[in-house]
Amino acid sequence: MVSRLWTLSVCFSLFAKALAFISLNESQVKTKTANNHWLILYTATNDLADQWQSFSDNYSDWQSFGVYFGQVDCNKEACPDFDQAQFRLFSEGALVNTVDATKNSWQPVLEQHILSSPISRSIPINDLDTLTRIKESTSSWFIKFYAPWCGHCKNLAPVWENLAMEQASSPINLGEVNCETQRDICAAENVGGLPTLAFYNRGHRFVYNGKRELDSFKTYVKKMTGPAFEVVSYDALAKIQAEPVSLVYIHSPKDTNLEAIEQVAVQGMDKLPVYVTADKKIDKELKGAGKLPRLVMIKHGGQVQSVNDGPSSTWADWVDSHKYPLVTTLASHNANEVLKGKRLVALYLTANEQTDAGFLAVSLDWESSGYDLPVTFAQLNAKQWSTFVKRVYNVDAKDLPGLVVLDPKKKLYFKEGLNGEGFTTTQPEALFAALQHTDELHGQTTDVPRGVSIVQKILVFVGDHGLKITLVMLGLSAIVFYINHTRQPQGTNMPIQPTEDDDHEKKD
Incomplete structure (x- = not known):
């Protein structure tokens, strides 16, 4: 046998x-x-x-x-x-x-x-070797990292499948990694939250942080699979300056080798628009005229222009240091990048979404002063994120606006400068001094204590979602009330009465 x-x-x-x-x-x-x-x-x-x-x-x-x-x-x-x-x-x-x-x-x-090969399905990726081949390939891949128990992942699933079908004839493929069964892959890719959507293109990895809607995905894919930069003439200068931040590469008409700038442009193509020109009018109008080739980072309608006319080996680091707008408005799609990044952050806490004119002026002053220290000036609607702001930075909604300095690498925040006073937009010198000497400041940790009890977590959740919970409870109460007052025995118009069996059960 x-x-x-x-x-x-x-x-x-x-x-x-x-x-x-x-x-x-x-x-x-x-x-x-x-x-x-x-x-x-x-x-x-x-x-x-x-x-x-x-x-x-x-x-x-x-x-x-x-x-x-x-x-x-x-x-x-x-x-x-x-x-x-x-x-x-x-x-x-x-x-x-x-x-x-x-x-x-x-x-x-x-x-x-x-x-x-264009495929009309999202392909399960079950081993690191396959993902490595994808990352090393010249193909573009959009990959979803998910778990079966994740609610947001479940909501995303039908949208993701529709995207795969619509992209069947496009130059990208879609894949997915189940982080419950393929934990080694998710660990290797530093997946922290679910779902995480990563776009692999030309040897680079980009994390998608936009809306999880079909049209938003299609717009993103079109952008990421398009050219890394746009060749422009003088007529495009107004459009370039209208961007919150943009990069212009100016070169001689005889210099047709654009490989170096393409490599730089690809690295930031999900966030930073890059323009390439040999137009002499643009050359004369932008800072550093006559030095070719050169990079010019333009911010705030052209009021801020930073120039790099050094060798191409310095371009990538320089762009990474100068790519942020004067003020970055924080939302769910970019908060982690800023608040958990590598740069110091001057964080302005306000009660609305409008960029504060005083804080914008402070950022402009910092840029114009030529400080080499990389700092991100960011603004957060602390009224909308009140529980988070209170828990992490100990700032109450009644104390807005507020200004704190963050050191994400050390997981510290600072509310007072070298003079022991709080930061304000009317005294930028104190803020600038603090940014340059954070090692002399008294900081507090941004880590929420790990020992937070279940009760505390519930209270925090209720605090964040109080209105929604109240509405749900009212709805459930109304349903229970309706059932108790309208339920009747089948075939009669009499209200429900306790049975003899019910009485016996109570007695026992």
Whole structure:
């Protein structure tokens, strides 16, 4: 019996292995490749048999996404245009590439074809190797990190599937990682909250923080798969200066090598608009005229212009240090980046969303003074985030507006300057001195104590969602009241009365 089971197991294994790719004749090739994506080996020998079997085995799961593998024996078939072993790659009926199978470089080329094949589903990613290949590929991927128990993830699921279907013919694919079962992948990608949406493009990783709506996703994808920069003339200067912050690369008309600026532009293409020009009018009007090539970071309608005319090796760090607008308005999509980032933060706490003119003037003064210290000037609607602000910075809504200095790397905040007085927008010098000497300030931790009890957490939740909870409780009370006063025995108009069984149960 054991011998028979072993024989069946071996036969099943061989059968499964044989199904990794399909043997085809020429007429079948025409029929099969009319749909989906096919990678077909044309060969007259068995030299690549093991390698092709192993490769197709590795991607056998992709058959459910419309990626198939085949082989044509050119000893039996009259293979057209065949002189040596080769792979022919088909997509929806069209031959898109032919790869020399005699060279050792064929595997990466085929992997790129698979990863870039437009697929109308979100593909589960179940191992780090697959994600690594995606990150190293030239293809664009939008990947969702989620967990089955996550409520926001459940709400996102149908929108994500619709996006995958709509992007089936676009240059990107969608994937998903279940952080409950693939914890190693989520740990490697530093996934902190769920869902996390990461866009992988040209060797870079971007975290999407916009609205989780189909139209917002489509706009983002279009932007991220488009050109990294825009070539402009003088007519575009007004548009450039209207941006909260923008980067202009000015070069000589003879200098047509734009690889260095493209690398810089790609790194920030999710947030920073980059413009490239050789227009002499723009050159004359912007700061640092005549020095080419140079970068000019423009903020606040052109009132603030920072220049880098150094070597391209300095560009990336310089852009990263100067890319923030004069005042960053914090919301759920960018709060973590600022409040948990690497830069010092001057945080202005207000009772509304409007940028405070006094705080804007302070930021403008800091920029104009030429301080080298990277500082983000940010504003938060503390009335809307009142519980968070009270819990983390100990600022009451009645004390607004308020100004605090944050050191995210040390997880500290400071409410008083070197003179022991609180920060105000009317005394920027005290704020600037404090920013440059945070090591001399008395700070308090921004970490919420880990020992917070369940009762405290409930109270915090109630404080954050008091109105919603009140409405829900009123609704439930109304339903209970309605049921108790309208429920009747079937077929009668009499109100419900206790039964004898009820009386016995009470007595017992």
